[in-house]
Amino acid sequence: MAEPDLSKADFAALLDLSEKKFNRWLRKKLLPERDRRLGELKNQRLTFGGRASHAAGINEELLSRKVRKRIGFYAGVAHDSGNPEMLSAQRLAEFRDRIMTSVGLACARMKNDIEMEARAVGNVSEAQLQALLNEQLYAQLRARVFDVVNAELGVLEAEGELAEPPEPVGDTGRKAESAALAPPSTLPKPNGQSRKRGPKPDHEGAARVAEIVARVVPDGDWRPKLDDICDALDQEHIPCPQTWRKRDRTCRNWADYDERANAIKAIEYRLRAANQRKKTIPETLS
Numbered sequence: 001m002a003e004p005d006l007s008k009a010d011f012a013a014l015l016d017l018s019e020k021k022f023n024r025w026l027r028k029k030l031l032p033e034r035d036r037r038l039g040e041l042k043n044q045r046l047t048f049g050g051r052a053s054h055a056a057g058i059n060e061e062l063l064s065r066k067v068r069k070r071i072g073f074y075a076g077v078a079h080d081s082g083n084p085e086m087l088s089a090q091r092l093a094e095f096r097d098r099i100m101t102s103v104g105l106a107c108a109r110m111k112n113d114i115e116m117e118a119r120a121v122g123n124v125s126e127a128q129l130q131a132l133l134n135e136q137l138y139a140q141l142r143a144r145v146f147d148v149v150n151a152e153l154g155v156l157e158a159e160g161e162l163a164e165p166p167e168p169v170g171d172t173g174r175k176a177e178s179a180a181l182a183p184p185s186t187l188p189k190p191n192g193q194s195r196k197r198g199p200k201p202d203h204e205g206a207a208r209v210a211e212i213v214a215r216v217v218p219d220g221d222w223r224p225k226l227d228d229i230c231d232a233l234d235q236e237h238i239p240c241p242q243t244w245r246k247r248d249r250t251c252r253n254w255a256d257y258d259e260r261a262n263a264i265k266a267i268e269y270r271l272r273a274a275n276q277r278k279k280t281i282p283e284t285l286s
Contacts (some may be wrong), residue, residue, distance in 0.1 A: 006081035014086060015095075017076040022070045029255070030069075034062050048121050052132050053115055059110055060141055064148050066106075067099055071152040078156070087160030092153050103145050107138045120151075155247065202270075203277045205238065209267065210274035212236055226263055230254035241266050 006014065028144075029105050031138050037058050041051050074095060085091055114132050118124040125284035233254040244251045244262070257263035 001060060006077065006083075009030070009081060011085045011091065014077050014081050014083055015074075018074045021077070022073045025069060025073070025256075026066070030062060030066055034058070037196075045083070048118065048124050049132070052117070054111075056110070056137075059106075060144070061143075063103065063106055063145055067103065067149050068152055070099060071095075073151070075156055078246065087156055089157060089160070092157050092160070096149055096153055100142070100146060101148055103142055103149075107142060111138065141237065158251060203273060206270040206273035207277065208236065208238060209233065209270040213240070213271065214265065222265060222267070225262065227255070228269075229265060230257065230269065235285075 006017075009017070039056055041054055041058075044051070046054065052068055074086070082091075111133055115129070118129050212232050213229055214220075214231070215223050216222070216229050230253075238254065240251065240254045245258065251257075254263065257266075
């Protein structure tokens, strides 16, 4: 299926796209992790206050990651579309307000969870409960997350300020400028042949990916097991594609892929490179 032409989409459609990508990641990655980690706290021998304190730390960590990822998806769509409006000060300010509204709702849910657990436990003093529900604690939390949001959006705002429209040039000047700046498409070989320029395949890395895929899915039908393969690649410290990190600064691992098709394409490329390497080695040694 062909990728949509984002260059023709308006701001509302682009914002909706970035939010859909974020919400899909949220449901798939962050919410299950939150439920797992908070559930593990209940199995530990902690007092109500100790459990509430640990839960607050987990929630703040995940909330900071959540806003970074949300901004990362927004930045990825902005870069892919080339839409300057997404990086304008006005739109970024609106996006900041949108994010902080959700942060406020998350803090309200945290307070509600504490109250519900206190009622379930039954032996929590009123003084202890009020201390855990102190609004000042949540104001400080919102301020810390706000600093994270400002730092991330500040980078995008700076990009928007630097993205000035190019100066118009005539046809002759444009052609000359393009010829001067464009890199040569081929490089001469000593025998007179030419080859296409481009990144050289990482055969060693591709071989490791192929080995991991074969180990996780011995029958070769690896696409339905994509998440298991991505987790295995992360466990073996195989770096994810650099283009992922360029499009989304929060992307650090294979499991952070935003689009299933992109992850499949990246693995397919490495499997082909590994297979090609196997074919060329015997020819070299013969």
